[in-house]
Amino acid sequence: MADKTNDLLQGALELLILRTLQNESRHGWGILKRIEQISKDELVIHQGSLYPALYRLEKNGDIKSAFGLSENNRKAKYYSLTKAGEKRLEQEVATWGKFARAVRLILKFA
Amino acid sequence: MDDEMAFHLDMATEENMQKGLSSEDARRRAKTDFGGIAQTKEACRDLWILEKINQFWKDFRNGFRQLNRFPSQSIISILSLAMAIGLFATLFSVIDKLLLSGMPFENPDELYYITWEASEGGFRPNISLQDFADFRKHQTSFTDIAAIRGAYITLNESGEMAYRYRSSMVSENFMEVLQVKPLLGSGFQKGDSYSGGEMSIILNERIWEEQFNRDPEIIGKKIFTGDKLYTVRAIVSNSFRFLTGAVESWKGEIPRRVENMPRNGGIPTWLTYGRLKPGVSVDQAEADFKSIAASLKEQYPKINAGRDSVNIRPLIEYYMSDNMRNLLILLQVAVLVVLVGACINIAILRASQAANRISEFAARSALGASPRQVFNQIIIESLGIGLLSSIIGLSIALYGIRGAQWWMNNSVFWPSEITVELNRSALAVGLTLGIIASVGASLLPAIKVYGLDIIKYLREGKGSVSSFTTGHLVRGFVVTQVALSFAVLVGMFIMLQIFLNLNRKQLPYDPDDFLTAQMLFYPTYYPSVKERGAKMEEVLESMKAIPGVKNAAMSFRASLSSAYSGEAIIEGVVYQDQSDYPSLSCRVVTQDYFDMLNIKLLEGRLFTHFDTHDSNKVVIVNQAMAARFWPNESAIGKRLKNPENQFADEWMTIVGVIQNLPERGIRLLNTNVPCYYMLSRQHMLALWEVVLECRGDPEKYAQPMREALAKVDNSLGLMYIRPVKNDFGQQAFQLTFVTRLFTAFGAITFLLSLIGIYGLFSSYVSQRIREYCIRYALGANARNIWQMIAKQGAVLTAIGLLFGLVNGYGVFLWLKEVFPLFVYASHFYFLLALSLVVTTAFAAIFFPARKAITVNIANVLRSD
Numbered sequence: 001m002a003d004k005t006n007d008l009l010q011g012a013l014e015l016l017i018l019r020t021l022q023n024e025s026r027h028g029w030g031i032l033k034r035i036e037q038i039s040k041d042e043l044v045i046h047q048g049s050l051y052p053a054l055y056r057l058e059k060n061g062d063i064k065s066a067f068g069l070s071e072n073n074r075k076a077k078y079y080s081l082t083k084a085g086e087k088r089l090e091q092e093v094a095t096w097g098k099f100a101r102a103v104r105l106i107l108k109f110a
Numbered sequence: 111m112d113d114e115m116a117f118h119l120d121m122a123t124e125e126n127m128q129k130g131l132s133s134e135d136a137r138r139r140a141k142t143d144f145g146g147i148a149q150t151k152e153a154c155r156d157l158w159i160l161e162k163i164n165q166f167w168k169d170f171r172n173g174f175r176q177l178n179r180f181p182s183q184s185i186i187s188i189l190s191l192a193m194a195i196g197l198f199a200t201l202f203s204v205i206d207k208l209l210l211s212g213m214p215f216e217n218p219d220e221l222y223y224i225t226w227e228a229s230e231g232g233f234r235p236n237i238s239l240q241d242f243a244d245f246r247k248h249q250t251s252f253t254d255i256a257a258i259r260g261a262y263i264t265l266n267e268s269g270e271m272a273y274r275y276r277s278s279m280v281s282e283n284f285m286e287v288l289q290v291k292p293l294l295g296s297g298f299q300k301g302d303s304y305s306g307g308e309m310s311i312i313l314n315e316r317i318w319e320e321q322f323n324r325d326p327e328i329i330g331k332k333i334f335t336g337d338k339l340y341t342v343r344a345i346v347s348n349s350f351r352f353l354t355g356a357v358e359s360w361k362g363e364i365p366r367r368v369e370n371m372p373r374n375g376g377i378p379t380w381l382t383y384g385r386l387k388p389g390v391s392v393d394q395a396e397a398d399f400k401s402i403a404a405s406l407k408e409q410y411p412k413i414n415a416g417r418d419s420v421n422i423r424p425l426i427e428y429y430m431s432d433n434m435r436n437l438l439i440l441l442q443v444a445v446l447v448v449l450v451g452a453c454i455n456i457a458i459l460r461a462s463q464a465a466n467r468i469s470e471f472a473a474r475s476a477l478g479a480s481p482r483q484v485f486n487q488i489i490i491e492s493l494g495i496g497l498l499s500s501i502i503g504l505s506i507a508l509y510g511i512r513g514a515q516w517w518m519n520n521s522v523f524w525p526s527e528i529t530v531e532l533n534r535s536a537l538a539v540g541l542t543l544g545i546i547a548s549v550g551a552s553l554l555p556a557i558k559v560y561g562l563d564i565i566k567y568l569r570e571g572k573g574s575v576s577s578f579t580t581g582h583l584v585r586g587f588v589v590t591q592v593a594l595s596f597a598v599l600v601g602m603f604i605m606l607q608i609f610l611n612l613n614r615k616q617l618p619y620d621p622d623d624f625l626t627a628q629m630l631f632y633p634t635y636y637p638s639v640k641e642r643g644a645k646m647e648e649v650l651e652s653m654k655a656i657p658g659v660k661n662a663a664m665s666f667r668a669s670l671s672s673a674y675s676g677e678a679i680i681e682g683v684v685y686q687d688q689s690d691y692p693s694l695s696c697r698v699v700t701q702d703y704f705d706m707l708n709i710k711l712l713e714g715r716l717f718t719h720f721d722t723h724d725s726n727k728v729v730i731v732n733q734a735m736a737a738r739f740w741p742n743e744s745a746i747g748k749r750l751k752n753p754e755n756q757f758a759d760e761w762m763t764i765v766g767v768i769q770n771l772p773e774r775g776i777r778l779l780n781t782n783v784p785c786y787y788m789l790s791r792q793h794m795l796a797l798w799e800v801v802l803e804c805r806g807d808p809e810k811y812a813q814p815m816r817e818a819l820a821k822v823d824n825s826l827g828l829m830y831i832r833p834v835k836n837d838f839g840q841q842a843f844q845l846t847f848v849t850r851l852f853t854a855f856g857a858i859t860f861l862l863s864l865i866g867i868y869g870l871f872s873s874y875v876s877q878r879i880r881e882y883c884i885r886y887a888l889g890a891n892a893r894n895i896w897q898m899i900a901k902q903g904a905v906l907t908a909i910g911l912l913f914g915l916v917n918g919y920g921v922f923l924w925l926k927e928v929f930p931l932f933v934y935a936s937h938f939y940f941l942l943a944l945s946l947v948v949t950t951a952f953a954a955i956f957f958p959a960r961k962a963i964t965v966n967i968a969n970v971l972r973s974d
């Protein structure tokens with residue numbers, strides 16, 4: 001749903017971006033559509049939040065960018081994961097996994 | 111960012127169109143869904159800027175932390191650069207104003223003074239009144255020209271005691287040409303001073319206060335000045351002084367004088383100046399005046415003989431001789447060289463520091479810092495030094511300027527028309543050079559780090575990095591600094607000696623013991639030579655009776671520091687016309703003059719009581735005059751006369767030859783000026799300098815002097831009472847000022863060199879710490895290391911001294927040429943400079959060496 005953007009999603013946005021870039025480079029629009037597609041439209045990213053997140057990741061050195069031609073021959077800025085980004089993704093996935101298990105346990109047994 | 115956002119919108123629009131919306135609606139929907147493109151761009155930019163600021167602040171803080179790690183080298187770098195910038199900006203500003211236009215008038219660079227072309231002896235004669243009037247009428251190059259000459263007035267508004275004040279006779283436009291605004295009134299009126307018009311006068315605040323109690327109704331009031339009635343037209347500030355010294359009033363007399371005075375040549379004495387028209391060059395103006403001069407010469411062939419062309423020079427040069435100007439220009443260049451030297455110093459220090467820290471930067475890169483971050487760190491550290499030095503340098507410059515202006519304001523010798531302010535271009539040059547030196551020096555190591563292969567470096571060590579050593583540069587610069595210090599010290603000691611001996615070497619008396627004042631014997635009150643002579647004797651006796659006064663004498667019109675210029679006709683010499691008369695110095699003095707000043711008689715006799723007003727006219731000449739006109743025979747018994755009207759054109763017989771004195775002032779650095787001395791009671795003259803030889807501070811005798819004169823005659827007044835040393839100071843102020851500048855420059859340059867030598871040598875030793883530690887590890891002891899370092903330092907110092915000796919000798923020869931009378935061949939300069947430089951070099955070696963032999967060897971070797 002288009003309005004299901006919450007604080008939790010905001011916090012995980014960078015993680016989601018890193019994950020979508022793990023296997024191939026994408027432009028901003030592509031990242032957006034990939035997240036919507038994989039989450040079956042459950043996660044709709046506020047477009048205004050995407051680009052600041054991309055800039056933060058790029059400044060941190062987790063992703064890098066370069067201009068190229070899109071599938072419809074338009075000039076687009078493509079992002080790809082760096083080695084530092086791969087490392088961070090691995091760490092964040094592990095952390096997120098622990099967090100998710102902990103929350104599940106609390107919800108089940110608290 | 112714009113391209114990226116545009117692409118995103120296009121894609122969203124396309125998707126919306128695929129869903130069935132029109133292109134317009136699809137675009138609108140895409141924008142709505144995006145939720146504010148401008149805000150998104152702003153958010154991204156803010157992130158970017160914040161990131162940059164954060165990073166810059168981190169690097170800046172880190173940079174200052176690094177400065178703290180090497181405090182002595184950092185302080186050396188900062189201080190030496192700051193001092194160099196401050197010195198450069200201050201001296202450059204002061205000299206720039208002196209050489210260009212430091213006068214507080216509107217557009218002072220338009221003001222020029224006009225003389226006849228230089229004659230024999232380099233003198234540039236002033237213009238006569240009639241020539242001035244003709245030039246003014248016919249010239250087209252200046253907006254206007256004006257003339258001024260010294261004079262005096264006597265005021266006695268209280269009726270109790272007459273006061274004489276220095277004055278000037280001026281043309282009625284003299285304030286308009288300068289564009290000076292008075293405090294009260296509006297200046298001379300149209301028609302003033304012409305026949306039928308008012309005789310008008312301008313007074314300064316001092317006279318307004320002393321004589322008129324700052325009467326607000328003073329403008330338009332008629333005052334009696336001893337011989338005439340004048341109408342007061344304006345009051346000017348006390349600080350207004352112009353050309354004729356500490357003058358307090360200006361009489362608009364020229365127009366009437368021009369009308370009434372016949373054209374009779376005589377000695378031209380009018381200082382003429384003007385404001386050049388915009389777009390007119392000096393050459394054009396000189397050509398203009400030359401054509402007028404040619405027609406005057408045609409009209410008056412005898413009177414204007416030899417007056418063919420004029421010199422038009424910037425007015426500021428009136429205060430500054432060519433010699434002094436050249437010295438000041440040289441000083442400007444020298445100061446720039448010092449600044450560049452300090453910048454190179456910093457550059458080498460910074461480069462060697464950065465080169466020593468390659469491992470530190472490599473480690474930082476390995477820990478995650480990007481090459482760009484490390485590069486930025488190095489540059490920002492250097493920027494910090496450059497900025498800090500600039501701030502301190504600016505403060506030094508501001509205080510330096512204030513100090514220089516204070517000294518000028520509080521020195522009676524300084525023409526108060528000249529003001530000094532910080533030259534912004536000089537400051538900008540200093541700051542820019544400093545920052546470039548500091549940042550530029552770090553660029554090379556920073557670039558090296560940027561392209562460094564960290565893995566290879568950490569695996570293989572320093573050998574994998576192409577060697578970046580500043581050893582040769584540092585050694586070369588130590589040698590240069592030692593050589594420069596030595597030469598600068600030699601120059602400084604010579605200038606100090608000149609400064610201290612300015613008066614002493616040339617005078618047989620101490621000017622500090624004398625007080626002088628001007629007084630006037632009006633011809634109307636003393637119509638004969640006998641009466642005036644008797645009155646002068648009475649005045650002198652009254653002065654000698656003042657407790658504490660050792661002796662008293664008088665000299666016509668000229669102070670002790672400088673005789674006035676005159677001419678002479680030597681008996682037996684044939685002259686074509688009066689332009690051939692030799693230009694000399696001359697004095698008219700009372701009988702006791704020579705005795706009071708301890709002047710040595712070389713031949714013949716001095717004036718005696720037998721030389722009366724009606725006996726044969728007698729004269730005494732100095733050694734230079736005797737040598738010039740009677741080189742192969744005695745001058746005693748020869749005759750000469752002074753062609754000026756007041757000396758009645760009578761032959762005078764030489765009765766004595768005395769030693770040479772600096773009769774054209776210390777400024778001209780030449781005591782061998784021909785001068786002759788006439789006896790006061792044989793000539794009918796009005797204006798005299800009364801000179802007292804005093805015990806203690808001469809200034810405390812000013813009031814007793816006035817009272818002693820009033821006892822003799824209440825209508826006689828004294829003016830311009832001052833210690834004789836002020837006259838000498840005024841004469842020599844250029845030389846005094848320049849020697850002080852050179853001395854200050856020398857002292858600061860030596861200090862900079864000292865700092866530079868220490869910093870460089872310290873850096874040189876610290877680059878070799880590892881080497882010394884290895885030697886320790888291989889069995890050397892502290893003494894061996896100490897000897898090694900001392901030997902290295904001694905060799906560099908010796909080479910530097912060798913070059914320094916050559917430079918120092920060059921400086922000595924040059925200064926001897928400029929100041930031949932003051933500079934003596936003396937080992938003293940060199941020995942003193944040598945001992946100072948060797949002491950400095952020893953200190954520069956000792957402290958770093960001590961650090962080297964007390965270092966923790968294990969830590970140093972382990973850290974590699």
